[in-house]
Amino acid sequence: MKTLTNKNILLGVSGSIAAYKAPNIVRRLQDLGAQVRVVVTQAGLRFVTELSLQVTSKHKVHHNLWDKEAELSMGHIELAKWADVILIAPASANTLANLASGKANDLLSSIVLASDCPMLVAPAMNQQMYAAEYVQTNLSKLIKRQVAVIQPDNGEQACGDIGEGRLAESLEIAQQVGAIFQNTALTGKKVLITLGATVEAIDPVRYISNHSSGKMGSALADACIEAGAKVTLVHGNISAHLNQKATAISALSAGEMYQTVMDNIAECDIFIACAAVSDYYIKNIEKNKIKKSDKALTLALAPTKDILKAVCQLSQKPLCIGFAAETENLTKNAKNKLKNKGCDAIILNDISNLDFGFKSDENEVLFLTEKKSIKIEKNSKKKIARKIVEILSSNIL
Ligand SMILES: Cc1cc2nc3c(=O)[nH]c(=O)nc-3n(C[C@H](O)[C@H](O)[C@H](O)COP(=O)(O)O)c2cc1C
Incomplete structure (x- = not known):
């Protein structure tokens, strides 16, 4: 059986340039057997189209907290209940700050607050931004709340800088999601x-x-x-x-x-x-x-x-x-x-x-x-x- 068979993954896509990779993340999660629904922030929509996320996930994409129709069918509380895991990839510095401070000012952060399922974030940003004390403090706060951080890669970035902050590979992200359901081999050790x-x-x-x-x-x-x-x-x-x-x-x-x-x-x-x-x-x-x-x-x-x-x-x-x-x-x-x-x-x-x-x-x-x-x-x-x-x-x- 695949590691994510019968698992519902809510993929949050925020406003990093790496959001264009989100459809690929959807595909890699599906390869592992997952059902994927996507919530994208307004800034995220500047970097990836709703249509490509809808086509890959095969579901309506959610991006508006004030969507009357969505609230009637699958609103933010339903989405929070539906998810077995919330994965935010890419996670922008702004979204990390929202989550670390418990804000609920958009659809994604409201869903996170309404859910008690495991959560993973895959930060993606410029290396200087990633090294910034605010970002690192926000990540530490999230880790203390049992949020798993998928370490960004080190390498050449969209802006031309070289350093740590590049979104981890889609396959690696999907495997880390799979790992949280699989591995209890060393629990208590x-x-x-x-x-x-x-x-x-x-x-x-x-x-x-x-x-x-x-x-x-x-x-x-x-x-x-x-x-x-x-x-x-x-x-x-x-x-x-x-x-x-x-x-x-x-x-x-x-x-x-x-x-x-x-x-x-x-x-x-x-x-x-x-x-x-x-x-x-x-x-x-x-x-x-x-x-x-x-x-x-x-x-x-x-x-x-x-x-x-x-x-x-x-x-x-x-x-x-x-x-x-x-x-x-x-x-x-x-x-x-x-x-x-x-x-x-x-x-x-x-x-x-x-x-x-x-x-x-x-x-x-x-x-x-x-x-x-x-x-x-x-x-x-x-x-x-x-x-x-x-x-x-x-x-x-
Ligand atoms: C061209 C461009 C690229 C950006 N890339 C990133 C990025 O990779 N990571 C990041 O944290 N913010 C990036 N930003 C800034 C975010 O889009 C901005 O902070 C936004 O408010 C994030 O909103 P969200 O967290 O609600 O998605 C970028 C902005 C622009 C204009």
Whole structure:
């Protein structure tokens, strides 16, 4: 059965330039089996025609709170009752502000107030607008009220800017709607994930680090949250966006990360060590900036504590999943790591292939346990993460 079979989705379309993509969102929701009805704001109608929304949804499009005929047939209260889910895509900055402040000054916001069904918003706006404190505060308010935010993509925008704020892909939006009906695999579970690159100071200015972006860990956090888990993220240096439903704790050096994990691991059911942790730290960090000289400089390095191993050795250890980023003898090295650390599974990344891994949005991994080896083919990190969560919640471990 498709994930949205027999589900009624009310699609709210607001006045973002991305509203022209709304008919495509309707189609992708229908592909998953949903019945879709559309409510569009007056500003939304400037970017997409009523007719294209009507033809794709196969229903009358609603856009006027004061429509006498609509109120007689399917008025705003009926629409609110009809919906199993309200999806607002694209969600403009103005509509987000309306929803966050509980306004009911148009059809869409009135329906939202009259409904208690799950709601998702997919923001779409200029990157500067999206980063604005007002917008972020409004999103935080909505998240606190259990509204799911479909993260916008990062990339080139209609206005020519490059950054975060572009409407997520239609398929991704439809899948996230589907996911709220599907996934309760990790409900009640606590998951701690480390992510990003640790940073080892040399002096007050310089440091040793690595290329990890935190994207895989952030995608895993999204997938665990989607599956109902409570997630704590302990992160080093990252460029990835973190899910606002997770508790995020910054821990830059390997030493800080070790301590932060140990302080937060109690009562966790699953530990995923996704951070790229430095194997060494600088023994004597200089208090003052090291001056340039013609002489060679030798830095004394000492080994850092092994976070994954330490968690695996706890008397009440959670399910422990490690990551192995390898460039040679891939499976052999990963299997050694699985044994040496004493963890339940290792996720192997081949970082010699520059097409994916580290900074990329894509990955291809091998999920290894003592007895099994499951290849997860090249795909977006979001999809790889969902697959990993699917494996974790099956009885495979
Ligand atoms: C050409 C143009 C493009 C716009 N694109 C966006 C956008 O992508 N996101 C956004 O939040 N607002 C955008 N706006 C501004 C909104 O349309 C405006 O704030 C409007 O009041 C939103 O109304 P609504 O939330 O009721 O749909 C745009 C305006 C214009 C003129």
